[in-house]
Amino acid sequence: MTQSTEGPRFRRYSSETRAAMLVEAGLACLARGGITAFTIDNICAEAAVSRGLINHHFGSKDGLLAACYATMYDRFTSAVAPGGAALRGEASGLVHLVEANFAPAVFNPDSLRIWLALWGEIANNPALRNVHRARYQDFLFQVARAVTETASSRGLTVNAHSVAVLFIALSDGLWLEQGIDPTMLSRDAARRACYHFLESFLGPLDPMNLANPPGGDPA
CATH class of the missing domain: 1.10.357.10 (Tetracycline Repressor, domain 2)
Structure with missing residues (x-):
């Protein structure tokens, strides 16, 4: 069996870092497309995180x-x-x-x-x-x-x-x-x-x- 040399697929970040990443992702979406681009799917794709993290860190969109x-x-x-x-x-x-x-x-x-x-x-x-x-x-x-x-x-x-x-x-x-x-x-x-x-x-x-x-x- 060949051992994979790839690193871990997901990085571990602190809670504060994850929250900051979501804020930056949200700002990027607003800058790119205004309020209509401020969607959970867009933000999570921008930050490369799962949908549940927005509610976890901020309670809601x-x-x-x-x-x-x-x-x-x-x-x-x-x-x-x-x-x-x-x-x-x-x-x-x-x-x-x-x-x-x-x-x-x-x-x-x-x-x-x-x-x-x-x-x-x-x-x-x-x-x-x-x-x-x-x-x-x-x-x-x-x-x-x-x-x-x-x-x-x-x-x-x-x-x-x-x-x-x-x-x-x-x-x-x-x-x-x-x-x-x-x-x-x-x-x-x-x-x-x-x-x-x-x-x-x-x-x-x-x-x-x-x-x-x-x-x-x-x-």
């Missing part, structure tokens, strides 16, 4: 979809959040927020397709809606804190919460419009619109305009 949303939002906020610079009262935190929002690593065709699929499900999916609420509130707090610290360092008084709400809505809308048809709105035009909005409350932020002192006329 909706549970996996919520995990995909959480992963996308966490990746987004880790890339664009103002971070420590804003806590020191520096404008660099808000500059990073604007610049990272439209950086290719965050803004690309795959991420656009994934976000469109996820946003379209929020209204009808309670699990997804709960994840969105928690992540949005955390990001809103971070943006408002950056606005507050920048305003304070410049001796300005602003309603940081309202500015943060409006900024997120503006950047989301520009992000979507630029992604749908970049011939109508360039990446740089979207970026400059975000700076223009923030500068109307805080003075110059755009690195191209920082030659003007706070309170002066932006270029």
Whole structure:
């Protein structure tokens, strides 16, 4: 009898690794075909796992979809959040927020397709809606804190919460419009619109305009 030299057919992974693989498979399906491609068969084929693992790790396909949303939002906020610079009262935190929002690593065709699929499900999916609420509130707090610290360092008084709400809505809308048809709105035009909005409350932020002192006329 000839002994097979092939390795084991299936690899053993930890529970955490399997769950992460399913999330990545789900995101790949969303990027490739939107929500209609987010099926158990497609996801399991992408991850090379059995159908039962989705229920085992996430309870249901909706549970996996919520995990995909959480992963996308966490990746987004880790890339664009103002971070420590804003806590020191520096404008660099808000500059990073604007610049990272439209950086290719965050803004690309795959991420656009994934976000469109996820946003379209929020209204009808309670699990997804709960994840969105928690992540949005955390990001809103971070943006408002950056606005507050920048305003304070410049001796300005602003309603940081309202500015943060409006900024997120503006950047989301520009992000979507630029992604749908970049011939109508360039990446740089979207970026400059975000700076223009923030500068109307805080003075110059755009690195191209920082030659003007706070309170002066932006270029």
